[in-house]
Amino acid sequence: MEIHIGNRVADVTLVSKEGNKVQLTIDGVPYDVDIVMAENGSCSIIHNGKSYNTELIRKEGGKSYTVNAHYQSYNIDVIDSQAKYLRTRKGGEEKQQDKIVSPMPGKIVSIPVSVGDRLESGDIVVVIEAMKMQSNYKVSAPCVVKDILVKEGDSVNANQVVMTLDIIKED
Numbered sequence: 001m002e003i004h005i006g007n008r009v010a011d012v013t014l015v016s017k018e019g020n021k022v023q024l025t026i027d028g029v030p031y032d033v034d035i036v037m038a039e040n041g042s043c044s045i046i047h048n049g050k051s052y053n054t055e056l057i058r059k060e061g062g063k064s065y066t067v068n069a070h071y072q073s074y075n076i077d078v079i080d081s082q083a084k085y086l087r088t089r090k091g092g093e094e095k096q097q098d099k100i101v102s103p104m105p106g107k108i109v110s111i112p113v114s115v116g117d118r119l120e121s122g123d124i125v126v127v128i129e130a131m132k133m134q135s136n137y138k139v140s141a142p143c144v145v146k147d148i149l150v151k152e153g154d155s156v157n158a159n160q161v162v163m164t165l166d167i168i169k170e171d
Contacts, residue, residue, distance in 0.1 A: 001104065001130070002079040014105070014131050063133075078133060098146075100137055100163040102156040106130035111152055111163075117145045118168075126150075126162055142168040 003010045015023040020034050034046040037056075045052040054069040065076045110127040113119065124136045125145070143165040150162045 004077040004079065005074055017131075098143075098165050098167055099161050100125055100139075100165070102128055102158060102160045102162055104128070104130050104158050106135075106156055108150050108152050108154045108156060108162070109134055111148060111150070113145050113148075113163075115145050115148055119143050119145065119165075128156065139165065144168065 001012055003012050010026050011028070013025045015025060015030070017023075020036050022033050022035055024031055024033070031047065036044045038044075041056045041058075043054045043056050045054065052069060054067055057066040057068070059065060063078045065078075067074045067076055106128040107130075108126065109129045111125070112127075113123070113125050119125065119139050120142055121140055122138055124138050126137045127134050128137065129135075146164040146166045148163050150156060150160075156162060
């Protein structure tokens, strides 16, 4: 995922998570950290034997945060994978493909459609959670759900096909 910290852009990838132990890469550099989140937004991070305490304040919309750490504040924006993917494609909006592919590893939280459903541009077809954040994946053109290859609660890999579609040809 892409994270904006002030004027800096970082490419962050979750490699693995087991309990509080998290392995991730930031701009290709690997990090092993121990992260404990409290319900009040306090966060304790241990990295290389050093402890860091932060306060995480979620802004409206859920993809932006203010992080207070060491007497400094940072504005953080998390750019979801689908928005980043669409932005990097030529011309932004391209034709709807005949499948929905998970752009990242995660867990299927919701599939609000069924096989045979007719969808319109903007309809949400799957919700995927990664690193405690949920991303909605939408279709960009009229189509019909042909097959759903996963179910709620399943773990998915990056680039895994989760659904196939029949595109409705417009005259």
